[in-house]
Amino acid sequence: MSKRIDVSDLDVYYGDFLAVEGVTMAIEPRQATALIGPSGCGKSTFLRTLNRMHEVIPGARVTGKALMDGQDLYGQDVDPVTVRRQIGMVFQRPNPFPTMSIADNVLAGVKLNNRRMAKGEQQDLVEASLRGANLWNEVKDRLERPGSSLSGGQQQRLCIARAIAVRPQVLLMDEPCSALDPISTLAIEDLIAELKSDYTIVIVTHNMQQAARVSDRTGFFNIAGTGKPGRLIEMDDTATMFSSPREKATEDYISGRFG
Template structure:
């Protein structure tokens, strides 16, 4: 079930540098919220703070609160890896794992969490996720082919399928269409309209 996000007095730092200052925002569940603004104003930094991805940069930290369904994801004892299991992310450039098949790409996040899967369960997750990303009909006969064999727009939808396979509550998208042609961009936009029924989506536009 999608969940709302409440950000209170959030400032984001990289060492001594304050990149984002005093953000207060409520994001409704089952909605698409777009972040707009000039290049370098902190949109992607703010987006990554919603699943603690910015913390992979040494010296980065946050002041304030980010609550998802009432839970402060920065409270003591909260595991960032667990947060990322509930808040999926799709990046600017399509990044399927090049040595993995289309099917294995979809399952990568689940297997990363050391979940043992029966083949029937794995097949069901792959089909459900690819259907959710509007990609199933295009790739169902070549699931064993490398993910990198797909077109750019298909690769980005594969990355969306990979993100939703773990059934997150929130889906973050960092300029997901900036590397795509207009037709592929339209497909992603249409897909987001469908996905908002299931997920809370926050997107940085370009």
């Protein structure tokens, strides 16, 4: 089951530096939410707070609330590893484990969580995950070959298969197509359209056309200047954001006048 995430008054700090300030938004289940804005405005930083990935950086902390179906993701009794199991992440550059086979890459997260599976169950999960990532037909005859033997676009879909193998409810994607060619980008975009029927998806992208194509809702982040915190300027249905945004800064960014 996909989940709804409600964020309110979220501030993100790295030590004493306030990187992102006052984010309030609702991320709807079974929809794709795009986060757009100029470089350095806190989009990726905010994205990482949703599954506590930013905490791998010493001194990182948040204030405010982030609730998934009412559960505080930062509650004292909440294990960050459990959060990351429920909220998977796909990074900017494909990062399959190069010495692992395609099949073992898919199973890596499951094994990391110490889940014991019979061989037949493993095979079923590999096939289901690769089918879910629209990769099965391309790799089913070479599952024992290294993940690094695939093309860039295939590697990114392998990383998506690895993410969904642990059966998360939410998928975070941090510029998943920025290192890919147009054909591979189209494959990922088509995949996002399919996956959102089962998952809540949040994607950071610098590609305005991509945001318009793949997302149901769009949030625009901006920054007042160097050393200032990133802020969520506005958020709305994607069609509204791209046709009649409320804020002039949003219109200027989307139309290419800055950013």
